[in-house]
Amino acid sequence: MKLNKGLFFFIILFFSNFILGQKPKKQLDSLFNRLLVMRSEGKLKESLVLCKELISGYEQLKNEEKALKTYFIAANVSSNLYNTKESLAYLDIAAKKNEVLKDDDILTKINAEYGRNYKNLGFYNLALDYYQKAIDVAKKTNNKINLGYCYGLRSVVYEEQKEYAKMYSDLLKAHEINPTTYTASRLAKYFISLKKNTDSAKFYLDLGNKYNTLKKLTPFEISILDRNWGRYYLEKGDYKSAVSYLEKSLEISRKLKKPQDIKDTHKLLADVYKLMNQPAKAALSLEKYTVITDSLSTEKQKIQDFPIKKIIQEKEINTQKTYTKLYILIALTIILFLAIYSYTLKRHNARKKENIALLNTKEEENVQLQQKVNESFEDIIQLAKSNSPEFFTRFQEVYPEVINELLKIDPKLRVSELTLCAFIYLGFNTKDIAGYTYRTISTVRNRKHNLRTKLNIPAEETTELWFKNLGNRLY
Structure with a gap:
């Protein structure tokens, strides 16, 4: 008896779909492992594309744990690509999912990533708040790798705020907890740029090279190490070696598409070429530095209202929770004490006092704000100079x-x-x-x-x- 071709095709299709339907989680997990490798290799754009595919797959399977991790990786990759708006969007979703899953390790990373984004936008105090949250959770879980990572991130904010004692303290903590080429390179930069101590700088740079021989470094770590070797040779007056290392660092940063690192390296190259009496090359590097600086400032300006919106949203949620608790308290008080009029009168008086206190607080805040503006003037003048x-x-x-x-x-x-x-x-x-x-x-x-x-x-x-x-x- 011959089987109808249409029926035969239908049976084959049914069983194919059935068989394939048993594999998606295994296939997705394999892709997830590939994602981790790609990110470590610095293939950021390719990683982001894969993140979106994995998010779609894990969401369909309702695998919340893996979806959460992928959202965080997407946020991290976007931040490294300086796509701050996209990174914050992924982080908001990850944070919402983690309210249910309550994974403290991922909570540390989410808070740290919020800090990185707000630091990129220039909201340093907000960045420091999130770094402190991350550090507190890392201490609670005793996760030393996360703790060292957070100290290293916070030291960058202190460096940009010119609070060098705090920067060095955090950087040293990060290096002692989890010594890496990255921490060694940044300690070398501290001794070159701030202490003019090339012996200590070389000690840490040699450490960075040593770590390179012990384990495979990421392209980002190599770019940081090369850039600080460039700083070292610039300080030593060996301009040819400085240019060689800076060019190597620049090439990696271009491949990684990290505009902030590209900008910093061009500024260093401009300084070296100026000392080498090569004004044309110095001017070209300075021009590239300026173009990237303007571009980053423009992008930053476009999305600087995002953190403000988030703060307002958080306050609205907290206010709503406060009012909900208040209504419950009022209802219980009415039922228990049957003193509606007395309670209402007392509540009215309490609110009146709160309003007066709030007005007084606002006046004090206005005075403090004016003082801060005056103090900020000198800071702005120094940044301009x-x-x-x-x-x-x-x-x-x-x-x-x-x-x-x-x-x-x-x-x-x-x-x-x-x-x-x-x-x-x-x-x-x-x-x-x-x-x-x-x-x-x-x-x-x-x-x-x-x-x-x-x-x-x-x-x-x-x-x-x-x-x-x-x-x-x-x-």
Whole structure:
């Protein structure tokens, strides 16, 4: 008896689907292991694509544990690619899932990753808050690898805040808990840049090389080690060796697509070429450094409202929880004591006192805020004089009304143009601006002339007077 071809095909398809349906978890787990290898090899974009495939697969299987881990890895990879917005979105999902799973090790990593993202956005205090949460959980679980990792991350914030004693303390803790090429390289940088102690620096760099022979390093670790060898030879005056190491580090950072590392290496190369009396190469490296700095600042500006939205959302959730508890308390009080009128009167008086206390607190906060603004002025001046990449971000935090007013006049103003506005607003003259930003006086004059046109500054009014009057109107 011949079997109908259509029926035969249907049976084959049925059993194929049945057989394949038994394998997805095993196949996904195999891909997950491959993901871990790809991430360690620095194949970040490929890793992110695989993360999305795994997330879809694990969600369909309702494997919450593996889905949680994959969401976190996606957040980590996105952060390394400087896709901060995407990283925060993945982290929010991971944090929500972990409220149910309650995995303390992953909670440490989630808090640490939030810290990394907020540090990249320039929200240092918020980053420090999350790092402290991560450290507290790591201590509770006695996970030394996580603890060392968190100390290392927090030391980066302290370094950017110029709190070098705290930076060195955290970095040393990280290295003592879990010595790696990364921690050794950063300790070498500390001794080169801050202590000018090349002997101690070489000791840690040699340690970094030693770890390289003991285990296979990630491309990121090698790039950090090479960059700090470059710093070492720059300090020693061996410019040829410095360039060699910096170029190797730059090549790796380009492959990893890490703009922050690329930017830092270009700045070092500019310094070396300047000392080698090669102005053309120095100018080219400095130009690349500036382009990346402007690009990062632009991206940072686009998503700087994300942390604020998260804070507001958390406060709303906490407020809702508080009100829920309050309603329960009121209901129980009414049932137990049958004193509705008495309770309502007492509650009214209590709220009145709370409102008065809140008003007093707000007034005190306003005074403190004004003091902080005054203290911040000197900080901004120093960032401007050192041509720090954090200058515009810090200016925007302290004088947000100025930036908003300028963008009202011309919404198409670029970050570089707004940075020039910040210099002028702070009272720097053309010569000072040229010196601090490594540009010629004629270049600065031309840019100021273009600004006058974009801001519609009257011909009879100087640029400096116009900005001074702007400040008087706003403050």
